[in-house]
Amino acid sequence: MSVRRIRVGGADPYDVVIGAGVLGELPGLLGGGVRTVALVHDRGLAEIARPVGAVLEEAGYRVHALPVPEGEAAKEVGVLAGLWSEFARLGMTRSDAIVGVGGGATTDLAGFAAASWLRGVRAVLVPTTLLGMVDAAVGGKTGINIPEGKNLVGAFHPPAGVLCDLTTLVTMPREDYISGLAEIIKAGFIADPAILDLVEDDPEGAASPSGPHTLELVERAVRVKAEVVTADLKEAGLREILNYGHTLAHAIETAEDYRFRHGHAVAIGMVYAAELAALAGRLPADAVDRHRAVLTATGLPVSYGAEAWPALRATMTIDKKSRGSTLRFVVLDGLAKPGRLEGPPEELLEAAYKKVAR
Numbered sequence: 001m002s003v004r005r006i007r008v009g010g011a012d013p014y015d016v017v018i019g020a021g022v023l024g025e026l027p028g029l030l031g032g033g034v035r036t037v038a039l040v041h042d043r044g045l046a047e048i049a050r051p052v053g054a055v056l057e058e059a060g061y062r063v064h065a066l067p068v069p070e071g072e073a074a075k076e077v078g079v080l081a082g083l084w085s086e087f088a089r090l091g092m093t094r095s096d097a098i099v100g101v102g103g104g105a106t107t108d109l110a111g112f113a114a115a116s117w118l119r120g121v122r123a124v125l126v127p128t129t130l131l132g133m134v135d136a137a138v139g140g141k142t143g144i145n146i147p148e149g150k151n152l153v154g155a156f157h158p159p160a161g162v163l164c165d166l167t168t169l170v171t172m173p174r175e176d177y178i179s180g181l182a183e184i185i186k187a188g189f190i191a192d193p194a195i196l197d198l199v200e201d202d203p204e205g206a207a208s209p210s211g212p213h214t215l216e217l218v219e220r221a222v223r224v225k226a227e228v229v230t231a232d233l234k235e236a237g238l239r240e241i242l243n244y245g246h247t248l249a250h251a252i253e254t255a256e257d258y259r260f261r262h263g264h265a266v267a268i269g270m271v272y273a274a275e276l277a278a279l280a281g282r283l284p285a286d287a288v289d290r291h292r293a294v295l296t297a298t299g300l301p302v303s304y305g306a307e308a309w310p311a312l313r314a315t316m317t318i319d320k321k322s323r324g325s326t327l328r329f330v331v332l333d334g335l336a337k338p339g340r341l342e343g344p345p346e347e348l349l350e351a352a353y354k355k356v357a358r
């Protein structure tokens with residue numbers, strides 16, 4: 001399989017390397033001058049982290065493995081504080097580096113540890129989930145959750161490189177895999193409709209790492225993300241489009257105490273955003289139908305409990321796109337035509353929710 005190299009621009013450009021068996025590229029992404037590497041990895045992925053450590057040791061780095069809790073449980077302030085203590089014990093200086101190995105939760109944590117340690121050290125991310133490869137590890141958003149809301153504490157800290165070894169995907173449980181597919185479908189709706197065609201042609205294949213279009217789907221989604229974050233790293237405007245579906249999604253994740261898969265929440269959130277746009281007269285009904293159809297074809301959810309609305313509405317207020325008390329949504333004015341809906345009336349918000357409620 002060929003190797004794809006996608007450049008993310010900006011003040012500190014870096015490469016996203018995508019391919020099967022590309023671990024050997026890691027030292028090149030880390031660069032010179034680094035002596036000690038803190039290898040922050042999902043505790044359940046020791047089998048994947050071990051060869052990563054071996055490649056680094058062979059290249060002459062001093063490697064210290066730091067396992068963290070599996071999945072979303074890693075994105076907690078106590079886990080982050082534990083990493084800071086380990087970095088102090090290892091005597092990590094600004095010429096040392098962090099390598100994060102795991103899904104989006106692990107790379108969000110590892111990235112924030114790198115952003116906050118000594119006010120910023122180098123991080124290279126090795127995502128091991130579909131979601132991590134196409135979204136979380138790319139673009140420099142790092143952070144943790146607090147009980148009040150998702151990703152409320154964090155920093156923009158672009159990595160020095162991202163290594164996507166597609167062979168790591170084969171052990172992924174299906175539900176976690178399709179959670180990543182939701183973010184790929186998001187990229188399809190906001191920017192690259194060819195993604196939707198690929199998924200619709202073969203939803204089963206798209207839902208599996210051994211599907212015929214895995215590399216193309218990953219590459220297309222990474223290109224969408226790379227282009228957007230190159231233009232607007234700190235989310236002054238354009239980058240908000242990557243948040244399509246996330247206003248409701250983050251409220252669902254918070255309500256579920258972060259035990260609900262991110263991509264599943266984003267799938268429901270995209271249908272909600274599409275219903276909002278339709279009710280506001282900005283999106284035709286067949287485009288809303290297309291949301292439901294492509295997401296359900298892959299096994300993703302498109303509805304959530306009716307009784308949850310008051311709590312979800314309250315949590316949505318704290319969304320990062322809000323300005324003052326004004327809620328702001330990313331909506332579509334058509335395929336690949338993202339716009340904003342500012343301060344929609346309460347009746348519209350609730351009417352759209354009734355359409356996704358079960």
Ligand SMILES: NC(=O)c1ccc[n+]([C@@H]2O[C@H](COP(=O)([O-])OP(=O)(O)OC[C@H]3O[C@@H](n4cnc5c(N)ncnc54)[C@H](O)[C@@H]3O)[C@@H](O)[C@H]2O)c1
Pocket residue numbers: 042044045070071072075102103104105106108128129130131132135136137138139140141142151168169170171172173176179180183262263
């Ligand atoms: N920073 C960003 O721009 C950004 C973008 C999108 C999502 N995110 C964040 O990413 C997180 C979700 O990421 P995720 O979906 O990767 O979830 P995750 O990191 O929680 O991983 C999902 C599950 O898969 C397991 N796992 C990971 N790799 C595996 C592998 N190769 N084989 C078998 N099991 C494996 C993990 O242990 C976990 O149980 C959320 O916290 C979300 O907010 C961040």
Ligand SMILES: O=C(O)C(=O)C[C@@H](O)[C@H](O)[C@H](O)COP(=O)(O)O
Pocket residue numbers: 135139141150151183235239240242243246320
């Ligand atoms: O990279 C971005 O920008 C995104 O919004 C991508 C999202 O898929 C991702 O879930 C992100 O972490 C959400 O960011 P937040 O700022 O809403 O917490």
Ligand SMILES: [Zn+2]
Pocket residue numbers: 135183246262266
């Ligand atoms: Zn997301």
